[in-house]
Amino acid sequence: MAAPNEITVSQLLRLIGTPDAPAIVDVCIDADFGDDPYLIPGSIRHPHTDISGLISAHSGRACIIVCQKGRKLSQGVAAWLRSDGIDARYLQGGMLAWRDRAEAPRVPATTVPPRVGSGTLWVTRHRPRIDRIACPWLIRRFVDPQARVLFVAPADVEDVAERFGAVPFDVQGAFWSHRGDGCTFDTMLDEFALHTPPLDRMARIIRAADTSRQDRAPEAAGLFALSIGLSRQYRDDQHQLEAGLAIYDALFRWARDRQGETHGWPAGRGA
Template sequence: MPAHNTITPEKLARLIALPGSPRIVDLRDSPTEAIPGSQSFASKDPIDWDLPRGASVVAVDLDGQGRAASAAAILRSEGIPAEVLEGGFAAWTAAGLPTVSFAHLPKRHKDGRTWWVTRSRPKVDRIACPWLIRRFVDRDARFLFVAPAEVLTVAVQQQAEPFDLDDERVFWSHHAELCTFDVMVGAFGLGAHVPLVRLAAIVRGADTDRLDVAPEAAGLLAISLGLSRIHSDDHAQLEAGMAVYDALYRWCRDAQGEKHDWTSHRPARGNMPA
């Protein structure tokens, strides 16, 4: 049983990449890989952290014996629910749980966020990729949507990372049979996370008009095209699309074996009331 005010790696793993998941604050110095969705602050003093109202926190250090306990205690004194990851990052990796690599992470702006820019009027990849970044890499990432001809100009002017653009100078784009989402999953070191591999096949099929790649690809394409017609504002469409990918990720993680039809959720006949 975990100690008071701690959370086990296995329990935290069930919460990552989901809406409403706790803020995971990594207190290690200059990590090159981390728990998906975690963030670091320049200051190690929790009083300096700009946390949104209502946030809960999981503090992570190397082995659960360092800064995390005091940071969580200070947060709790401020009325912020806070726990320590039992065993720290070392226990997380020892359990074989997924990590995200920062080898290809763009430089952060002064606001602490990564900035990204892509073509306006997104459909599949340009919604799927922001979802991946916000859920696994940088939950506060900023996305700019501009006309295709303006993407590289805005990238330079605003120091924003371009993605999903048909230009050989852009790293985050289609490579051979892979779509941009595939490239991000691999480059961020998430290629062994089975639910994301399943989701990547669905995204690839929908984004490249190869609907035979995954049975769900046709449904994702239909929903994506419908969202693009409902929303004239790209950011409103992104927010609506986040829920779609949250649901698909959860299905890929937990619900592939579940069936549903007219009778699948009826109680057994022996349990029916007389």
């Protein structure tokens, strides 16, 4: 019988990428992590010895604790957090079980920028439309839920990045930008090793909408229209980003679960 405070790889896979995903905390010891330096998407590293720090960081938020095998470290930390009133579970089988699941993506730890304060810090051009909303969505849902994005004048992106230790993206000449026929969203899927069927479906649409090749994906015209409308609706870039995240949340759920669904009239004729 499954323990009441454990979660399986299949169950966690269904949560990752959604706005209600729990915090994922990797407590693998340094030696184990050094032998296999990959992260479950959206997870953060935290030493199992710093229980008080975990309690402070996750009080009021559900979390999943992950160690190498899903045994003493993750079970002990999860049990300790639960004794403090935190909804904590451990991953059954740990990182080894996640690694053995072919469809479970793993983010190379070396690709995740160092944190500036509580999370990674990114900077791009102001007045975002498509790529500059899609990329923050991908980062927050699959790389760092605490990521902060700064929107500044195009001419000042590089200087802001240098002064504040931010990572520039979707600007010409930056590492995190367009490459060949792809857009910055494609680059991030490549570098973060996040090529999964749902995200690849999204990438096809985002690429077509962002590069004015809407004939390559019928859904791209709709995404383009929504993105332009959103940019006209909000004067504040941060407010626009928060509203735009909901669009990409919905697009992800369609790409993952319902891309084959149709809608017809009269009612009942759609699949």
